[in-house]
Structures are given as structure tokens and as C-alpha cells.
Amino acid sequence: MARHRDYTKIEQIFESTLKLVLEKGFAGLKMAEVAKEANLATGTVYIYFKDKDDLINQLYLFLKRRKTILFLQGIDQKEDFDIVLKKIWFAYFEVTMQHVNESAFLEQYYRSPFLKSNVKEESKQILKPIYDLLERGVAEGKLCAVNVEILLSQIVGPIHEMIRAYHDGAVEINAESMNQLYQLVMKGIKA
Amino acid sequence: MARHRDYTKIEQIFESTLKLVLEKGFAGLKMAEVAKEANLATGTVYIYFKDKDDLINQLYLFLKRRKTILFLQGIDQKEDFDIVLKKIWFAYFEVTMQHVNESAFLEQYYRSPFLKSNVKEESKQILKPIYDLLERGVAEGKLCAVNVEILLSQIVGPIHEMIRAYHDGAVEINAESMNQLYQLVMKGIKA
DNA sequence: TGGATGATTGAATAATTGTTCATTAATTTT
DNA sequence: AAAATTAATGAACAATTATTCAATCATCCA
Structure with missing residues (x-):
């Protein structure tokens, strides 16, 4: 099978x-278990990753990048502002x-x-x-004229919070609840 | 010194x-280092805590409780709604x-x-x-009539997000920026 | 097909680190 | 002030777990 280094x-x-x-946290992560779970010998993991630290950092970047790509799919900044904003908000949520x-x-x-600062740097690019x-x-006078970071807090903060609530079983997430949150958020930031 | 079990x-x-x-994460936490940092012998930690797991769970509860007490100081639910809301928002932020x-x-x-589910349960009480x-x-018709969880997301989400941004050095936090965020948040949720 | 190259294995080893406990020190009691 | 009690010590021990590497297997090419 193995042709070149097999990406799969x-x-x-x-x-x-x-x-x-996710099951046991970082503290509970064992290289032997990782290998076993992946149906590989312990040593094999070390062929693909320098060490445990490297594995975790790579994984972080991999997930971040995958998420970014998905997130940006089908977004065209040239469309009307309100439409782009709405699309981007729901895309981020979804x-x-x-x-x-x-x-x-x-x-x-x-x-x-664990997070190496260069990794942190790259991950910022995503937003x-x-x-x-x-x-x-x-600039177009469509949003309140405050610091962009503040706007951002108001835009993505509620998303993260609602997903956390969902995670705790405190709230359902569906078209309706997402829309309700969207309305609140937008009411807040629109000029 | 030691009279009864010394709480300090x-x-x-x-x-x-x-x-x-905070310096090294959970994975990097060593009991010997904890002891050393606290100017104690390794074994002493085991007098006060059953084991590492116990130590971390206790610490979580301790911090949560301390935060809650602080947070609720000086809040009187009998005052006018808008005033209480404002006080509570800034108190939570601060x-x-x-x-x-x-x-x-x-x-x-x-x-x-790490988090034991009973600990998680107690920590929910805080909000x-x-x-x-x-x-x-x-009920008083002062807020948008949506699920309370959704309102909550809109209220505390931005706070968490802004503090995270602050943590990353992306934004300053002062009376002005806090107020700006407060305005956005409230504009969103007010009926 | 046979030898060369590259990939995989997993038991053995090296490190790390949680926990114990016999001993010592401090405090209280009688 | 001696005995009794309680607290603290930290080196030794026990587990756990990251990492290595000699041996094996698979694939490729001449």
C-alpha cells in the first residue's frame, strides 16, 4: 500500500x-493509546510526528485550517454588505x-x-x-463606529456562548433559536 | 503554628x-512542584488533599465560589430593573x-x-x-421575549470574548471600551 | 525474481511523576 | 517538662508512559 508518506x-x-x-483531556492522552486507537504500532506515530507535543500542535493547526476553509466557502466579499454579514455569521455558527x-x-x-506562540499567531489569521x-x-456607515474588536466580541461571543449552553444541554439549536440570536446580535451592532 | 487544620x-x-x-497547563502539573511552589514538602499536599484529582476539583470549586461571592456583592434584586441589570453586567465583567x-x-x-459532574452541577448555580x-x-416587558438562554448568550458571550481578545493583546479594556460593549449588548436585548 | 528501499512493528528502555511512610518537628495536654 | 498528639518532611518506591531501535514486513525496480 504505502506509496509515499500516506496522508490518510x-x-x-x-x-x-x-x-x-475529548474523552480524557490532554493530561490523559497517551501515545500508546493514540496508536492503538488508530490501529498502528506505537512507534509508527513517531514516524509521522516528532513527539507528543508536535502531534498536538499539528492537530490544532489541522483542525483550525479545516474549519477556516469550510467557513470561508461560498463567501463573496463583493456582495452587498448586509448579505455578506449575514452569510458569514451563519456560516461561522454552522x-x-x-x-x-x-x-x-x-x-x-x-x-x-501547549500552544506554541507561532501556532497562536497563525490561528488568528482565521478571523x-x-x-x-x-x-x-x-466605513459604509452601516455599523456602529466602535473598535472592530468590540464589534467582533459582540458578534462571535454570543455564538460561542450559545454553543456552550447547547453543550451543557441548556438550550436547543435550530433555525429559530439561531435566528433569534442573530436578531439580537445585529440589533446591537447596526448603526 | 498549626492549630487546627490551617486553612491558609x-x-x-x-x-x-x-x-x-496557568504556566504549564494541566498536563504539566506536578505534585512535587505544587509543594515546592507552596514551600511545603511533597507529602504535605497529601495531608490536605486526597490526590491530584481531588486537588484540582477542590481548586475549581474554590475559585468558582469566590468568584460568585464577589460577583453578587452589593447587588439588590429589589432595585429598578435597568439599574440591576447594568450593575450585574458590569459586576460580572469586572x-x-x-x-x-x-x-x-x-x-x-x-x-x-477532570471536571466531576457534581462539581459541574454546582458551578451552574452561579448564574x-x-x-x-x-x-x-x-415579564416586565423590558427585554425581547426570547428564551432566557439566548438572552444570556448575548449578555455574557461578548464579555468572555472581549476578555479573550484582551488576553491576546488585541484590545484594551477601560471604562470607555466596556461602555461601548455594554451599549451594543443592551441595544440588542432591550425590547 | 532478488535485492534495495522504505514503512511498520512493539517489546525494551528511559524518564517522568504520583504516592507512601518511617522519621522528625511542633504543639498541646496533663 | 514529659508524654501524647498532631503536623510536616522528603527520600524511596511504584506506576505510568514517552520514546527508541533492532527486527520484520511490504513494495518497488532492474
Whole structure:
């Protein structure tokens, strides 16, 4: 089988790692278990990753990138501002939602010192398109003229919070509840 | 010194644990280091805590409780609705802010499987006063008539997000920026 | 087909780290 | 002030777990 380095094997390892971290947390993550879960020998993991630290950092980037790509699909900044904003907001919600598990991992990891600062740097890039859009909105006089970071807090904060509530079983997420939240958020930021 | 079980010693251990978790994460937490940081012998930690797991769970509860007490100080639900809401929002912001470090710990821990479910249960109680207030607001026709959880997402989500941005050095937090965020949030939820 | 190259294995090893407990120190009691 | 009680110590021990690497297997090419 193995032609060149097999990329699917790396993904296999990623999947296993993600699963185990979600089950037992970072502290409980064992390389031997990762390998077993991925149907590989312990040593094999070390062929694809330098060490445990490397594995976790790579996984973080992999998930972040995948999420970004998904998130940006089908968004065309040239459309009407309100439409782009709405699309982008729901896209962010849906992608974050569809990957609840990954989100839990990313959150957990984001707050942990595993995260190398260069990795942190790259991960910031992801919100770039939203920043751009918000600046445009302020320039066009369609959004309240406040610091973009503040607008952003108001825009994505509620999404994260609602997904957390969902995670705790406190709220249902469906077209209606998403829309309700969207209305509140927009009412807040529109000029 | 030691009279009965000395409570300050427990706090000392808590402080050290918190510091070390923030520096190195859960995965990097070593009992020997906790002890050393607290100027105690390794074994002493085991006098006050059953084991590592116990230490972390206790610390979580300790911080949560302390935060709740602080947060609720000086809040009188009998005052005028808008005033209580404003007070409670800023109190939540300030307490969360003043304890940024603790917040990072709580976040990290919240997402980790260390958390025993009973501990999770107790920690939910903390937002109870906000829930009550929001229900009152909806009843009095002062807030949009949507699910309280959704209102809550819109209220505390932006706070968490802004503090995270602050943590990343992306935004300053002062009276002005807090007020700006407050205006956005309230504009969103007011009926 | 046979040898060369590359991939995989997993038991053995090396490190790390949680926990214990015999000993010592401090405090209280009689 | 001696005995009794309680607290603290930290080196030794026990587990756990990351990592290595000599041996094996698979694939490729001459």
C-alpha cells in the first residue's frame, strides 16, 4: 500500500488523538493509546510526528485550517454588505456547530500552554475576513463606529456562548433559536 | 503554628496550583512542584488533599465560589430593573476581568474531563441570579421575549470574548471600551 | 525474481511523576 | 517538662508512559 508518506495515516492519527483528548483531556492522552486507537504500532506515530507535543500542535493547526476553509466557502466579499454579514455569521455558527467536538478541543487547547506562540499567531489569521468585513461596515456607515474588536466580541461571543449552553444541554439549536440570536446580535451592532 | 487544620495552608496550595496550571497547563502539573511552589514538602499536599484529582476539583470549586461571592456583592434584586441589570453586567465583567488568570483556569478546566459532574452541577448555580433577573425583565416587558438562554448568550458571550481578545493583546479594556460593549449588548436585548 | 528501499512493528528502555511512610518537628495536654 | 498528639518532611518506591531501535514486513525496480 504505502506509496509515499500516506496522508490518510496522518488523518487517522489526528482522528484518534482528537477522540482521546475529548474523552480524557490532554493530561490523559497517551501515545500508546493514540496508536492503538488508530490501529498502528506505537512507534509508527513517531514516524509521522516528532513527539507528543508536535502531534498536538499539528492537530490544532489541522483542525483550525479545516474549519477556516469550510467557513470561508461560498463567501463573496463583493456582495452587498448586509448579505455578506449575514452569510458569514451563519456560516461561522454552522461550522462551529458542526464541529462541536473539534471546538471543544480547540477551546481546551487554546487556553493551554501547549500552544506554541507561532501556532497562536497563525490561528488568528482565521478571523481576518470578518475583520475586513467589519471595517467595511463601519466605513459604509452601516455599523456602529466602535473598535472592530468590540464589534467582533459582540458578534462571535454570543455564538460561542450559545454553543456552550447547547453543550451543557441548556438550550436547543435550530433555525429559530439561531435566528433569534442573530436578531439580537445585529440589533446591537447596526448603526 | 498549626492549630487546627490551617486553612491558609490550603489557600497556599491553591495559589501555587493555579499559578502552575496557568504556566504549564494541566498536563504539566506536578505534585512535587505544587509543594515546592507552596514551600511545603511533597507529602504535605497529601495531608490536605486526597490526590491530584481531588486537588484540582477542590481548586475549581474554590475559585468558582469566590468568584460568585464577589460577583453578587452589593447587588439588590429589589432595585429598578435597568439599574440591576447594568450593575450585574458590569459586576460580572469586572469580576471576570479582575480574575483573568482564574478565568483562564476555569475555562481550561471546564472543557476538560477532570471536571466531576457534581462539581459541574454546582458551578451552574452561579448564574442563577442572572437567570432570575432576565426572567423578570422579560415579564416586565423590558427585554425581547426570547428564551432566557439566548438572552444570556448575548449578555455574557461578548464579555468572555472581549476578555479573550484582551488576553491576546488585541484590545484594551477601560471604562470607555466596556461602555461601548455594554451599549451594543443592551441595544440588542432591550425590547 | 532478488535485492534495495522504505514503512511498520512493539517489546525494551528511559524518564517522568504520583504516592507512601518511617522519621522528625511542633504543639498541646496533663 | 514529659508524654501524647498532631503536623510536616522528603527520600524511596511504584506506576505510568514517552520514546527508541533492532527486527520484520511490504513494495518497488532492474
